[in-house]
Amino acid sequence: MRRHSFDLVDYQILQELQVDARKPAAEIARKLGLNERTVRNRIDRMVEAGAIRLTCIVDPNYFGYVITADIFLEVDLDREQAVIEALLAMPEVSYLAFGQGTQDLSIEVRFKNNEQLREFLRSGLPAIPGVHVKGYALVPRILRNIDEWMPPPEDFTAE
Amino acid sequence: MRRHSFDLVDYQILQELQVDARKPAAEIARKLGLNERTVRNRIDRMVEAGAIRLTCIVDPNYFGYVITADIFLEVDLDREQAVIEALLAMPEVSYLAFGQGTQDLSIEVRFKNNEQLREFLRSGLPAIPGVHVKGYALVPRILRNIDEWMPPPEDFTAE
DNA sequence: GCTGAAAATTATGCATT
DNA sequence: AATGCATAATTTTCAGC
Numbered sequence: 001m002r003r004h005s006f007d008l009v010d011y012q013i014l015q016e017l018q019v020d021a022r023k024p025a026a027e028i029a030r031k032l033g034l035n036e037r038t039v040r041n042r043i044d045r046m047v048e049a050g051a052i053r054l055t056c057i058v059d060p061n062y063f064g065y066v067i068t069a070d071i072f073l074e075v076d077l078d079r080e081q082a083v084i085e086a087l088l089a090m091p092e093v094s095y096l097a098f099g100q101g102t103q104d105l106s107i108e109v110r111f112k113n114n115e116q117l118r119e120f121l122r123s124g125l126p127a128i129p130g131v132h133v134k135g136y137a138l139v140p141r142i143l144r145n146i147d148e149w150m151p152p153p154e155d156f157t158a159e
Numbered sequence: 160m161r162r163h164s165f166d167l168v169d170y171q172i173l174q175e176l177q178v179d180a181r182k183p184a185a186e187i188a189r190k191l192g193l194n195e196r197t198v199r200n201r202i203d204r205m206v207e208a209g210a211i212r213l214t215c216i217v218d219p220n221y222f223g224y225v226i227t228a229d230i231f232l233e234v235d236l237d238r239e240q241a242v243i244e245a246l247l248a249m250p251e252v253s254y255l256a257f258g259q260g261t262q263d264l265s266i267e268v269r270f271k272n273n274e275q276l277r278e279f280l281r282s283g284l285p286a287i288p289g290v291h292v293k294g295y296a297l298v299p300r301i302l303r304n305i306d307e308w309m310p311p312p313e314d315f316t317a318e
Numbered sequence: 319g320c321t322g323a324a325a326a327t328t329a330t331g332c333a334t335t
Numbered sequence: 336a337a338t339g340c341a342t343a344a345t346t347t348t349c350a351g352c
Binding site for chain 1 (some may be wrong): 173176177178179180181208209210211212213214215216217218219221222223224227229243247250252253254255256257258259265269296297298299300301302303304305306308309310311314
């Protein structure tokens, strides 16, 4: 998958972009002592390589989605694709991953109150053919998510 | 928490920013038939309100972190704060949340190979005083994460 | 892959509605 | 809140190294 290799200058640029994806390349260049064009070239290269994505993260809490839960599902194998599509179409689902077993799926869901979660567990999920709820757990608070993740600096060294 | 209320125009702007956080306001304005100034004002308002964050998502796979696992921990209560700080300082930890029990923490970790994961489970985690590994599960593939989440359009309606 | 300079585009500050 | 305008800053294009 990896084609380019990035160095510590790229790493510093990344850190700036993580704080503010719209920070002007000229400003980053000044701060890091680089040429403006160099900064823009490196940003473009990282984006085009697929190493990073400059995007907009919406805060669920701000919009009232204060309840988070992890739900563990078992899915009939012949319905797997349809189930995944159904789950991805649901705005409540903020995370979806395959689980360890061949029939397992894990999801994380967001709701405005416990009643909506209860309804989802009792009616929303069972309404999808082939889905079986194995269990769930409330998530009182999330302290880090993928949007705050970054590889260690050791991964940014020219070959 | 919610102070402002956003409308469907904001929602459309969000969708543009989710594709490319650096998309010029002028371009978004042209596409949506809005004034440039209006687009910038609305972006600024959403960011300042804390409803959205414009950031840089790093792809773990690109950097060789092809192994993902969920690990369930139990933490001695008097060590909780120190444990959280230790975990947040680890670049392997891409997700950290409180679990349902008063002593439970869930983490998601990324590694370049199974050996590193094994080493982390055997040595890395036990080296943190007060941490007990309750179990773990490999995550074969993640299909959606918080960076792709967005509230439904119903949440964008003027009061 | 880095940098320079002019042209085009975009962002900012201020004022008006 | 939205917008027009003048000014400032940034990005882009095209080029050479």
